[in-house]
Amino acid sequence: MSEDLYPKATPEVAQRRRELTPTATEAFDNFSKAVFAEGALDEKTKQLIAVAVAHVTQCPYCITGHSKLAKRKGASAEQIMEAIWVAAEMRAGGAYAHSTLALNAIGEIPHEHGTDHAGS
Numbered sequence: 001m002s003e004d005l006y007p008k009a010t011p012e013v014a015q016r017r018r019e020l021t022p023t024a025t026e027a028f029d030n031f032s033k034a035v036f037a038e039g040a041l042d043e044k045t046k047q048l049i050a051v052a053v054a055h056v057t058q059c060p061y062c063i064t065g066h067s068k069l070a071k072r073k074g075a076s077a078e079q080i081m082e083a084i085w086v087a088a089e090m091r092a093g094g095a096y097a098h099s100t101l102a103l104n105a106i107g108e109i110p111h112e113h114g115t116d117h118a119g120s
Contacts, residue, residue, distance in 0.1 A: 006060050044073040051080055052087035 007013070018025045036046050047070035054062035070080055103109045 009061050042073075044070065044075050047073050048075055048079060048083040051075075052083040052090075055084050055087040056091050 036043065036050075041049075047066055050062065050066035051070050054066050067080055070083075071077075075083075100109070104111065
């Protein structure tokens with residue numbers, strides 16, 4: 001019998017978290033409501049950002065929840081997939097950009113004054 005890698009997020013799990021840390025849970029819920037409320041960015045855009053970030057942080061619960069919320073807020077499947085591709089490019093781009101650190105550490109690029117923190 002195979003088990004899911006991630007347990008299901010159920011109302012019972014949410015209730016238990018609330019019982020264990022009611023103040024923090026309430027604060028987080030209020031924070032989340034404030035962050036995702038209509039503001040300078042509309043709710044659909046905020047959910048598309050959340051979809052992208054969820055893919056970078058690789059949270060399966062966030063991916064599922066925010067993908068559904070983005071669709072509910074009017075995002076198309078194409079917009080959701082484009083947000084995911086933006087996240088993929090940013091993650092790959094971050095790794096590529098940080099190669100500067102490795103090249104600097106191994107002496108492949110000239111050291112700039114004050115950038116050698118490794119003591120080499």
